[in-house]
Amino acid sequence: MISLASYLVISLVLFLVGIMVMMVRKNIVAILLGIELVLNAAALNFVAYSKFVTQNLDGHIFSLFIIVVAAAEAAVGLAIVIRFFQIKETIHVDEATQLRN
Amino acid sequence: MFLHLLFLLSALLTLAGAAMVLITRNIMHSCIYLLASLIGVAGLYATLGADFVAVTQIMVYVGGIVILMLFAVMLTGGKDFVSKAQHLLGLAPTMGNRWTYTVGGLVALVFLFTNIHLLRRLGGMGQVKNDGAFAPTVDQIGNLLLTEHVLAFEISSVLLLGALVGAALIARPRHERSEK
C-alpha cells in the first residue's frame, strides 16, 4: 500500500508548498524556509527512488549531500540576510529593490 | 502495521507543517512549523529504511539549520516583523499579493496534474519489496562515501569551508571601517 507513488506525491506537495512559500512570504527568512522545504522534497524523492527503483544506496548518499549543501547555503543566505538588515534596517523583501529599473 | 502508521503520521506532520509555514503570519512560528515538517520528513526517511539519512536529517536540519534561522530572525528583529495580511476571501489570513496567490496556485496545479499524469504511467512499479527487514545502512553509506562518491565528499567539505568563510565575511560587524 505504501508505494513509490505516495512518497512522490508527498514530495511533490512539499515542493509546491515550498514554492508557494517562496512566492508569497514577504520576510526574507521565510523565503529561506521555503527553500529548505524544496530541498527536502528533492531529497525525499531521491531516497524514495533509491528504495523502490534502484535498490542501492546512491539515493541516500545524494540526500546526504543535499543536506550538506542546504546547510551551507542556509548559512550563507542568513549571513546575507543579516547584512541586508544591517543596511536596510528591515528584512521586508520589497525593500530589496536595488535592481529596480 | 507500524510502518503504515509511521508513514501516515510522518506524512501528516510534513504536509501540515509545510502548510502552516505558508500560512502563519509570525515568522517564529513559521520556523517552528518548518522544524515540525522536517521531523516529519525524517520519519518518512525512516519508513523508507534510510536510517542514517533520517538521523542526519534531524541532527543537521533540525538541530542546526532551523536553529540558525531562528537566530537570524532574532538578530534581525523578526519577532516584531508582522507582514501585512491580505485576506483572501476572508477565509484565511494570508500574506502577500493576491496575484501571487493566483499565479502560484496555477503553477501548483500545473505541477500537480503533470506529475499525476506521469505517475499513472509508473503504475504498480513500486511495491515494497522487502516488507519486514530493514538492514542498517550506515556501513554501506560509509563505504560508498569513500569509494564511489569520494569526489563529491571532498568537494562538499570544501564547500562547507567556503560557506563558513563566506558567511563570516558577509555578516561580520562593520563598526570601524578605518581599522581594516
Next chain:
Amino acid sequence: MEYTIASVAPIFLCPFLAFVINAFIGHRLPRHGDWLSVLAIFISFLFAARIFGDFVFGQFATDYYVHKVFDWFDVSGGGVDFKVAMGVYIDNMGAVMLLMVTGAAFLITLFSTWYMHDDPRYGRFFTYVSLFTSAMLGLVLSDNLLSVFIFWEIMGFCSYSLIGFYYEKEKAGDASLKAFMTTRVGDVFFLLGIVAIWQVVGSVTFVDIYAAIGAGKFAGLQIMGVSLTTFAAFCIFMGTIGKSAQFPLQVWLPDAMMGPTPCSALIHAATMVAAGVYLSLRTYPLMVAGDLTHFIALIGAITAFGAATIALVQTDLKAVLAFSTISQLGYMVLGVGVGSYNAAFMHLITHAVFKACLFLSAGSVIHAVHEQEMPKLGGLRHKLPYTFIAMMCCTLAIAGVPFFAGFVSKDRILGDALYWGTMAGQSKVWMIVPILGFAGAFLTAFYMFRMMFLVFFGKPRDHHLYDHAHHEHIGVNSNVPLLIFTVFTLGFWYCGTLTGQSFGKVFGGKTEWFKVLIEAPQLEKFAGRTREPFSMTDTRPRAELPHAHYHHQSGYVGPGAENEHGIHHAHTIGAIASIVIAFGGILLAFLMYIQGSVRPWADKFPALTRALQRRYYFDDLYVGILIQKAMIPFNRGLSWFDMGVYDRFAVDGWASVNRVFFKASKWFDDVVIDAVGVDGTGVAVNLFNLVLRIVQSGKIQFYFIVLVVTLAGYILAL
C-alpha cells in the same frame, strides 16, 4: 610653283600672328609692336607677290585655279552627310586681289606708324589693323561662302573697333555702333542667302555653286512664291549693300570717318568695302541666274549719283572722300549689274589705290594743320608739296582724266553701261542707268576738284592755321607710301596702253594682262572640277597648264555680249563722253573756286542744299522714324510682354506654386515626420517604458514568480 600650306597659309597667318602677339604682349614690345604688324604684312605681301607673279607672268588661262581643301568639322552620321570643309581657292582674280590688299595694307600700315605716333593707344591700333588685314586676306583666299562670312564678320568687328578708336568722343562710339548695326542688317540677309544656297546645292563652296547653277539645280525652285535663285541672289547682294554702303544702307560710311584716317584708308576705301563688291563678283553667276542684274545695276546707279550729289555740299575734307567712296562703290556695283565684270573688278583695284592715297594725303593735311574743315584751309600746296602731288594725281585719276587708272576702269564701266542700256535689247527705261552713271562722273570730277581747289589753291582763309602748319619732309613712313600709291595711279599698269582703248600701245598687246586674265566664271567649266587636300606637298597633277591668249574680248558678259561691234561702238562713244564730262567738271570747278566767275549754286537751291546737307534725310528716316517711332515702341511692347506677362506668370508664378508646395511639405514634415516619426517614437518608447518598468520592479519574488511560470511552461511543453 608649289601651292602648299607653306606657300599660301603665311598670307593669312602672318598678320593673324601679329595680331595675337600684339594683343597679348604688344605693350611690352619696343615701340608697342608696330614693327611687328608692318613686318607681318610685308611678308604677306611677298607671298602674295609671288603668287601674283606666278599667275600673271605665267599667264595661265582664265579658268586656271588652285583649289585646296581641308576638313574643318564633320558631323555626318546616320546616313546624313554634314561635312564642312574649308579651303583655299586662288584664281586670277584672287591673285590680283591678294596683291592689292597686301600692298595697300602694307603701305597704309607703314604710313600709320608716322600718323598715329603720338596717340596714347598706339599699340592697339596695330593690333586691330593686323586682325583686319588677316581677315581680309582670309576672305580673299576662301573658297566657300561660310568662311567668307566668318571673315566678313571679323572685319565688321575690326571696323567697329577702329571707328570707335577715339572712344572719348561720344560721336565716335555712336558711329561705330551705327556702322556695325547697319552692316548687320545686310549680314542677316547674307546668312539667309548662304542657308538657301546650302539647301539647294548641299555645299557652299563657290565651285560647287557654279557647278550647281550650270547643272540647273536652281531651276524651278520657289520660296514663298519667289524663285529661290532670285531670293538667294538678293540675300547675298544685301550683304554687298550693307558692307559696300550702297543705297539704302549707305548711312554708316560717312559717320565712319570718326575713326583715324589710316583706318579710313584701309577699311573704308580700299579693302573692307571692296569685300562686298568682291562677294558680288564671286557670286556673279548666281546673280545672273536669279535675274537680279537689273536690280543691281539700278542700286549701283542710284548710289553713284546720289552720293555724288551729297558730296557737292560737304565741307569736311574726309566727308567729301567718304561720299566719293560711296559713289565709286556704286560704280563698281553698277558695273557688276550691267555685266561689266572685268571693268568692275578693275575699278575695284584702281579705286583702292587712289582712294587709299587720297585718304592718306588727307591724313597728311590734317596732321599738318590739325583741321578738317575745308573753308578754313587754302593755299596749302606750298606748305605740303609732296602731299599736293599725290593728291593731285589721285584726283585726276578719280575724275576720269585719260592716262590715269581711274579713267581706264570707269570709262570701261560707263561704256558697258551705255551698251547695256541702249543697244542690248532692253526696254528704254534702263537708259536711266548709264545716264546716272555719266551724270555722276561729271559730279565726281566737279566735287573732287572743288576739294583740291579749296584745300591747296587760292589764298589761305585762316592765316593762323596756315602759319602754324608743319612743313613737309620726305619720310619713309609719311610721304613715301603716298608716292608709291601715286605711281600706281597711272593707267598703263593695268592695261597695256596709255588710254586703255587700244590706242597708243606701250608694250605691245602682250601686256593687256588684266583684261586677259579676269573673266566671269563660265559655268560649264566648273562641272568636273577637282580639289586637292591642303597639305605640305602639292599634289596637283603635273599636267601641262593651258596658257591664255590675248584676243580682243571686251570683258563684257552681260546680255548681247556677242555683239562685239556694238560694244566697241558704245565704248567709243562712252570714251569721248567721259573725256568731255571730266574736263567739263574740272572746268566748272575751276570757274567756281579759282576764278570765282561762276558763283556757287548753293544759294539758288536752298531746299535742295539742305536736303543734300542732311544727306537726303536718310539718317532722320532711320533714326528718327524707323528706330524712334517704330523699333523702340515695339521693343517696349515686347519688354512689357516679357516682364509683365511672362515674368509675372511663368517665372514669378512658379514662386507662388513653390510656396504652396513649401507649405505642404512643411506640414508633412512637421506632422508626419516630426510628430509621428520623431516624437512618436519617443512617446512609444515612453509607453513601453511604462510597461517595462513594471517588470523591472526589483522585487525578488517577482523574478522568482517569473522563473516558476517559465518552468511550468517548460513542463507543460513536455
